[in-house]
Amino acid sequence: MMSGNSRDALATAYLSHLVNERRLSPLTCESYARDIAVLLHFADETSLDQLRIHHIRRFVAQRHGKGFSGKSLARMLSAWRGFYQYLARDHGYTCNPCTGVRAPKSPRTLPHTLSPDEAANLLDFPVDDDPMALRDKAMFELCYSSGLRLAELIGLRPGDLNFSDGTVRVTGKGGKTRIVPIGSQAARVLSEWMKLREVLVKPGATALFVSRYGRNISPRSISHRLKIQAARQGIGANIHPHVLRHSFASHLLQSSGDLRAVQEMLGHASISTTQVYTHLDFQHLAKVYDAAHPRARKKEKP
Incomplete structure (x- = not known):
């Protein structure tokens, strides 16, 4: 039977593989670490090479019974499958007990987006002489202007900005890079921030936003600052950086209708991932129809 220390060593080696070989982002690696920790907890005294499909199904059922969504369970299973693939490749494991196990389906929820007016309101705040307000404005404008993920924003370096052609080089999931346009308002604020950054930055700090x-700013700090700003601007929804990315995609699709271009700018590997924004657009059209079309008016109950 494999000891707890041996299992921990295998998990540590796998996480090191994700960082050094697959070069996944720190946020993604943290997520994998949590999921692998759950597997080790469920396995208890059972050796990893003795786990079978019925064990995994029971683990998933227990997690689902505690209220975890199908989406989170699917992500967890994906992490477990990847762990066993690594164990097979590097440690001689012959069985992947996660193969064939599916997460329970959960209702598909559409991502929350701001209306164009709400987005404009959120970003319309004065910076005065506050360096951090200027930095926040530059971050939020860039997220909304270019549809960046939080991890992508964190990973930006000053050299990724190209003011001459108005673009930013973004490193997305799996280390894939893409070039995304920057809006004129975002470019203006970023230019001001770059001057201030030169004054603030300390040796060793490499991030665009400090x-x-x-020092390099943390993801938690960015999320916290956005929530504060949303509250100040009277936007009551639960605003987080990904809402700006969703809003970027929805607004761009509504105005352009070019699903493929939106896919490329978001860095989606599959266009099916991007198609969720067509449902958001349809929701908007349905509301307009229901409010305006004579045949859409609901009959009053007698």
Whole structure:
């Protein structure tokens, strides 16, 4: 039977593989680490090479019974499958007990987006002489302008900006890079931030966006600052950086109708992932129809 220390060593080696060989982002690696920790907890005294499909199904059922969604369980299973694939490749494991196990389906929820007016309101705040307000405005404008994920925003370096052609080079999932346009308002604020960053930045800090102390800013700090700004602007929804990405995609699709271009700018590997925004657009059209078309008016109950 494999000891707990041996299992921990295998998990540590796998996470190191994700960082050094697959070069996944720190946020993605943290997610994998949590999922692998869940597997080790469920396995308890059972050796990893003794786990079978009925064990995995029971683990998933227990997790589902605690209220975890089908989406989170699917992600967890994907992490477990990847772990066993690594164990087969590097440690001689012959069975992947996660193969063939599917997460329970959960209702598909559409991503929350801001209306164009709400997005404009959120970003319309003065910076005055506050360096952090200028930095926040530059971050939020860039997220909305170019549809960046939080991890992509964190990973930006000053050299990724190209003001001459108005683009930013983004490193997305799996280390794939793409070139995305920057809106004129975002470019203006970013130009101002770059001058201030030169004054603030400390040796060793490489990120485009740094803290008031000149160090690389954390994802948690960005999310917190956005929530504060949304509250100040009177936007009551639960605003987080991905809402800006969703809003970018929805607004761009509504105005252009070019699904393939939106897919490329978002960095989606499959266009089916991008198609969720066509449902958002349809929701908007349905509301307009229901409000305006004579045949759409609901009959009053007698």
